Amino acid sequence: MDFDECFNMPLGEAMFSLRAIRRFIDKPVSDRDLSSIITAAIQAPNGGNQQLWRFLVIKDKSLIEQLAILYKEAWWAKRKDAGIHGRQDVPKDNLVMKSAMGLADEISSAPVIVIVCSTSKGPKAMGSVIPSVQNMLLAARSLGIGGTITTLHDQVQLRVHHLFGIPDTAQVVYCVPLGYPKGRFGPVSRKSLENVAACDRWDGVPLHAI
């Protein structure tokens, strides 16, 4: 298979329109596209080429529904940690949080959820797996498929491990719902380059956008 042709969108277009997609139309993602997307993921750099990643591609509707219940519990457990105890506490102007709350309600509508695991535990293994997820999202984007990176709360980890047969020695890094977007891809909102990049020192001359 020629991956240049499979993912022939210009890199710039993929990177600059990779908005998080949290709502999906009712259309399945083909096995062929899922294989291509995960194949792209595993081209990413990783520590010492140890390839500590394992991708569980969840398409079974009943499993997705069971995971969705745990996901929603986990999402609210994370909010509780941050002092938000219910919908009434979600700031009206926090669009990111409102959108994420929507995903917690509706993640079961995703035709696919990829559970990205590492085969060993700890932050090093987690870090070594994460670049593959960016490849995964870019590859999906180029096929018109959207998704977003989500994490689980410790409160549900054991049950997620049990549901998917994930060994104790491994860890879940991310849950990534994938599907065709309800809504559009598009640019993201970011601080300007000057605010996040500097020359030679932390407080050096800001790097200016071209």
Added chain:
Amino acid sequence: MDFDECFNMPLGEAMFSLRAIRRFIDKPVSDRDLSSIITAAIQAPNGGNQQLWRFLVIKDKSLIEQLAILYKEAWWAKRKDAGIHGRQDVPKDNLVMKSAMGLADEISSAPVIVIVCSTSKGPKAMGSVIPSVQNMLLAARSLGIGGTITTLHDQVQLRVHHLFGIPDTAQVVYCVPLGYPKGRFGPVSRKSLENVAACDRWDGVPLHAI
């Protein structure tokens, strides 16, 4: 600036030829390219759009040389943790480690080193910053510029913070040398898809390559 045109390499070509580049020719990277590359980096997803990243773009030759000394010390400190005490202990057939050892010797030949930081400490902040680094490497690749992800050892962290004025509240996530490659981009060596991806369960039906 039109980033579709700036990064017009097909996504597939960028992802599937993103070999780690650890040796560089003596050619500077332009400020324009560095700005474009970091601008691409910050389009990446990040937790709650908190944008905990900060990119220190090191071009000053004297600073690169001082960092190179610390980098070499850190590299060997990591090997020592793994029971490797000197060049004689590096397995001859471990090409990844030999190449990394070469970088530890020669990182000062990189025209640029990007120190990728997070503005707070801990694995969550680290994880939130990492996808941006994959965008950075892909954007660089599309401009013919190579690099590789490297980490530092705790043994040198304080001195690196001091050298670049990095506050105690922040952390170094990665050091990424960038430059025009001595040698070629090309495909990477990976386990097959069947070995790292499964349907619906950890031990589910393997996902097959197309």
